[in-house]
Amino acid sequence: MTRGIGWYVHHQGAGHLQRARAVAAQLSCPCTIMGTLAGLGEAGPNVLDLPDDRPLDEGAAFAGFDGEAERPDAMHYAPLRHPGLRRRMAQIAEWVDRTDPALLVVDVSVEVALFARLLSVPTVVVRLAGERTDRPHLEAFRSASRLLAPFPAALEAPGVPDWVRAKTFYAGFLGLAPNGGSTEGRNIVVVFGRGGEGGDLAAIAAAARQVPDRQWHVLGPVSGQSDLPPNLRIHGWVSDVGAHLAEAALLVGGAGDGLVALAAAHGKRFVCLPELRAYGEQTEKAKALGRLGAAIVRPTWPAEHEWPALVAEGLALNATIIAGLYEPVALGRCAAFLDGLATQ
Template sequence: MTRGIGWYVHHQGAGHLQRARAVAAALPRPCTLIGTLAAFDTSGLDVLDLPDDRPLGGSEFDGRDGEAERPEALHYAPLNHPGVRARMARIAEWVGRTDPALIVVDVSVEIALLARLLSVPTLVVRLAGTRTDRPHCEAFRSATRLLAPFPEALDGAGVPDWVRAKTHYAGFLGAPAQAAAEASDAIVVVFGRGGAGGDVADLAAAARAVPDRPWHVLGPVSGSGQIPKNLHLHGWVDDVEARIARAALLVGGGGDGLVALAAGQGKRFLCLPEARAYGEQTEKAEALHRLGAAIAHPGWPTAEAWPGLVRAGLALDPSVIAGLHRPSAIPDCAAMIEGLVRQLGRA
């Protein structure tokens, strides 16, 4: 009987699930997605759903557990939390029952270390940003291999050599490239699930500052105010890729999913990195800017800044960001995982 693998999916944003789904479909062996996934569409997938581990009382989750002390190898280990206790027990039971060949961890220091304690090899996903703190380094040390879901050209300068040597740079594991579409003159702004979303007043000011172009906004937007005629708020849509394909300029954060779409479609890209732990989006945006693959601007621009930013974005050579896209990234990543499993002698 072919041993399966597990793939732990973090519940912040949709990008973790998106790449897990894509790579799992290309694997030649069973794959169980593990995580707090009730809020996501997991139809057709084998899922081990876990209780929520976010702070009790409904407070906003910022990755901190509020404990005065915790082991230095951990990021999040709240005491007396029934959800944390139940999810760890459920993972341990699943491991004992299914004997997985490997667990991919995207992302959690605690799950990576739990898998090691359960004697299961791990492939730990390493996101962008400065992750040289002790918990991250211990998770990296515990892993059999590391997986970076971005091109090596976007890696940070401060990454230790031993971490680089252990890393497989998979490239973008997002949506596949779209067939070329006739671009319009539109600016398309995208907000994802993992951030704060857009603000009506800010978007209206931007559209008024560049009145000769239609603005189409995809994703969550809050607030109120008068909306100019060239601003169109669409909310959640099912055809994000098709709408981006027609954009003259793509505007959005530095999350893996949107950057992957920009590269896959060769879109001129104005990257507005959102605040994330360890500078994840900021460092990625800065790398894109250095390469000439995007224009980067920290935070939402003022109304006065928009005309210049739009001109700079439209002047970009789209072949630069397109060159970061590798069409075979997903099947290549699946082949690497299969090769790793066979190398471990657990096929």
């Protein structure tokens, strides 16, 4: 029997799970997706739903760090007396002992990467964008057999050490290809992801009023109260962001992996408003897009009066630049890379 691959997914945002699903569908080796997956539609023999390890204090924000006064320098999150974390690691160890995996992909957790090394399992650690040169990240990178960057090499940050670059497989954007292609529409599509704070309805409505000749469609979480102008529609969560994006003239949103991949896959002009994330993940990626001329970048949601000029600037972008970052065979190439490591 072919030894399988495990794929650990972090629970912040939806991108980690979407990436795992997309690549797993292309793998030749059997793949088990593991993580805190309850309520995300994941079930079956190839899923390991792990206990939640987030802070026990109800309502506490999860920032990826624990509050321990004394924590090993090689770790970010190792809270003491946390039963969920204890059971989580025990289940991972039991799964490893029972299945003898060829490889574990870790997307992302320094602690799971180091734990897998102690379990004598080769790992591929997913290396996200941002300033990840702190000791815990570097120790996780050092422990891994290889690193996997879910973005093209053109978006690499300038301060990444040479040995980290040399160990990295640049997979490109690992999103599903557009169904039916894209058209040049007139809509402005605004997207807010699962991992952030969402949009402010009053600010969105004010922006739409400033550009009344365009229909605005907003996807994802939005909060607050406001009267809506006739050219603004709030959709909330949708199952297929790509279907809405396909007919857009301009995309507005953060710099999450999934959304940037969609922008590139559809070749859409992009106003990028990076959301605050640990290690400047979205900020650094947005800077790279700006350097390439692949997007118009602003650090925060623009003021009401800025929108007419900003939309005009976005519509003047050369869409072939961002489209050139998309590699249609990225998923298959990534799967072949992992299959090759698993069968060595």
